Amino acid sequence: MNEASASSLQKICRSFGERGKTGILFPVLAYLSAKWFAYASQKTGADKREGAMAFYVKVWLFVLAVLIWAEPNPTTAEVFTVGDSVGWTTLNRPNYTAWAAGKTFRVGDTLLFKYHKEYHNVLVVKEADYEACKNSSALFEYHSGEDAVIIKEAGRHFYICGFSNHCQIGQKFDIKAIVSSAALSNPPANSPQSNAGGHLKATPSIADGTLTVVLVTVLCLF
Structure with missing residues (x-):
C-alpha cells in the first residue's frame, strides 16, 4: 500500500x-x-x-x-430504576403500575430499587399474594435500601413493599418479561447508578x- x-x-x-x-x-x-x-x-x-x-x-x-x-x-441489558428519580416510596403515592406499563423488560435486565430501608423493603411474591397484598409468603425479600434485582425468567413478576399498608396504597407493580436473544446470566459486579431517564445500558460487549x-x-x- x-x-x-x-x-x-x-x-x-x-x-x-x-x-x-x-x-x-x-x-x-x-x-x-x-x-x-x-x-x-x-x-x-x-x-x-x-x-x-x-x-x-x-x-x-x-x-x-x-x-x-x-x-x-444483543448482549446489552438495561437497568431500570424503579420509580425513576422518585425511587421506591409511598411519598405522594407514585403510580408504579403506570411507570412499568410503558417499558419493555427482558430476561437479563435489572430492576434497581432505591429506598430508605427503615421504612420500606422489596418483596417478590406470587400473583395471588400480589392481588391480596399478602406479605407472609414472599418468594424473595430485599431490604438493603438499594437492591439490584435481576430478571432471570420470562413471564410475569410481582413486586410489593412488605411494610404495613404500603402495598394497599399503591407501592406495588408487576411486569411481563420477554426472552432476550442473549440474556445475561451473571449479575453486575456493582450496583449501577441511574441516569435521568430511569434506566441505562449495561457495559457493551x-x-x-x-x-x-x-x-x-x-x-x-x-
Whole structure:
C-alpha cells in the first residue's frame, strides 16, 4: 500500500467514530471503487478479470462485516430504576403500575430499587399474594435500601413493599418479561447508578471492537 493509500485509509478509519456504523459504508465503498479503477486502468485481459474477481470478493466481505456490525448489540441489558428519580416510596403515592406499563423488560435486565430501608423493603411474591397484598409468603425479600434485582425468567413478576399498608396504597407493580436473544446470566459486579431517564445500558460487549479490527483488516487487503 503506497503513502497516498495509507493516508486515505487513515481518514476512513477516523470517520468510523464520526459517522457511526452504517454511515461509513458508502465512503469506504467509494474508496474501494477508486482503488479498483486505478488498478483496472493498468491491467488488461486475464489479469484484469482476475483482479476484478478478487476485488468483488473483498468488497462483499467488507459489506457483510458492516451489516453484521450495524446490527443492534444483543448482549446489552438495561437497568431500570424503579420509580425513576422518585425511587421506591409511598411519598405522594407514585403510580408504579403506570411507570412499568410503558417499558419493555427482558430476561437479563435489572430492576434497581432505591429506598430508605427503615421504612420500606422489596418483596417478590406470587400473583395471588400480589392481588391480596399478602406479605407472609414472599418468594424473595430485599431490604438493603438499594437492591439490584435481576430478571432471570420470562413471564410475569410481582413486586410489593412488605411494610404495613404500603402495598394497599399503591407501592406495588408487576411486569411481563420477554426472552432476550442473549440474556445475561451473571449479575453486575456493582450496583449501577441511574441516569435521568430511569434506566441505562449495561457495559457493551467486545463485539464492536472485534468487528472494527475485522473491517480494518479487510481494508488493508486492498
